[in-house]
Amino acid sequence: MNLSVGMRAAVVSVAIFVAFMLAWHVATQGSGPVAQMDPEYAKLLGLTATQGKSAMPGPLDVGMKLWEHLQQPFYDKGPNDKGVGIQLAYSIARVGLGYLLAVAFAIPIGFLIGMSPLMSRALDPFIQVLKPISPLAWMPLALYTIKDSHLSSIFVIFICSVWPMMINTAFGVAAVRKEWLNVARTLEVGPLRRAFTIILPAAAPTILTGMRISIGIAWLVIVAAEMLVGGTGIGYFVWNEWNNLSITNVITAILLIGLVGMLLDQVLARLTRLVTFPE
């Protein structure tokens, strides 16, 4: 075997995947008729009781459901029956809006904290207290003040993505190498040009790392927020399907949430690589 490490890793991944699918398939297999009974009574009891069929859907059920969803992602048959694509789009839009608001707020404040030791100390107690609050704890307050469930979930995304970005920006700005600042000083570079040509590029990798952490947290929180708020979104979809007792749909949604989360993370990872400079 002289395959590259990447190839071998792929082989192992596929093996794990197949093993998991097989185990899943076997575990959810029905055990055949369990008892002889009147067909009418059997109908009332359902397949689980009569045929020994697992209540948990197997991989084939989920696969078929996923295929079904992917063929028709954007149908809209009223408030309780929308395509999974529409639900995901709602969630992504909320995350996008809340996240962009957070970027616009956190990065300038982070700059301020990073550049001014005074502001750093003055704002520190607020950040220390606000940061560990679960974003969902804000939800009632948001609903009460904003009076709009859609905007409230955007606010919750905003409040949970602000902190990692703000803290990372402050750290990145404060850690800009003294010698680069001295270069700017000896060249008599003005404060604005210094901020954009020295501090921003020097701190960009750290800022982007904070943004990457934030998008991950935002995507975690949106599912919970939408379960709470309801109406639209992938979180609502999960909860709605739970109420419908459609475990197949719940598992499908879980899978899609994971895939979208991975994509969002990859986008930020790509951006981070763009601004990272070798030393």
Place this chain on the structure above:
Amino acid sequence: MTEKFISIEGITKRFPAPGGGATTVFEDLWLAMRRGEFTCIIGHSGCGKTTVLNVLAGLDVPSEGTVIVDGQAIEGPSIDRAVIFQSHALLPWRSVMGNVVYAVASKWPRWARTDQEEQAQKFIDLVGLTGAEHKRPAELSGGMKQRVGIARALSIEPKIMLMDEPFSALDALTRGTLQDEVRRICMETGQTAFMITHDVDEAIYLADRIVMMSNGPGALFAEIVENPLPKDRKRTDFHKHPLYYGVRNHIIDFLITRSKNFAEEVASRGFDRRQVPVVRPLAPEPVIAADAGRELTSSASRPGLSRPTAAAASPGS
């Protein structure tokens, strides 16, 4: 001193000491430099050489005293005084061209981009980096990075070049070629230069005058050695010059023995900080072979020195 282009006037630097009070790094330093002169400062670590350079650059503020450049007291950094940093301090996210253009654009912000690049190119060529314009600093060797630093400093056509051990991180061969370049450029452009070094040969090769600093705390400019070697000295043979060992021995003797207890040395004879003694080491006098042994054991003399207090300075024999 006929003309004082740069005048260090009584600068003192104190830092608050950990246990209260203050540590005086150096105190009441006076020095004047002429236009177009190359001055090297040499002394042990911790005597405050870098602080003196930072004060000249305007990056540091002295606790007392002032520095006057071209008739004006220094108030902060100025683009007229270029600094070549020990750690080259290139901006790693910019290319070689980008780094030099950044300096050019700081000096002449209104120039067209093409003019700025042309000016930068001129100095990239001057330091021999033609063809590497689009490389990032990470792709360059240590010597090449320092060349970019030199090109960046020169491209803004400064009145003064300040260099903080610019070659100390380089290997001997690269250091040699860069010394040649810096010397050539300074000679051609009549640049006023101030450089910190630990390397005695580097000081003798480059400097017109070598300022020797005693050990800190409370360091002071102890002596100024006028370089007696001819102006057109070459790196390949300057160490064969008859006066070379006189200068070298004098400096090394200072660094090894005299710098430690310079304060005691001068306590007996008085020391005018404003008139730092100027020494011009001469050729060693021929010594008759028969007397040589007696000569060497009698005292740790420094043959050929015109310094009147040479005897007083000798370490207790």
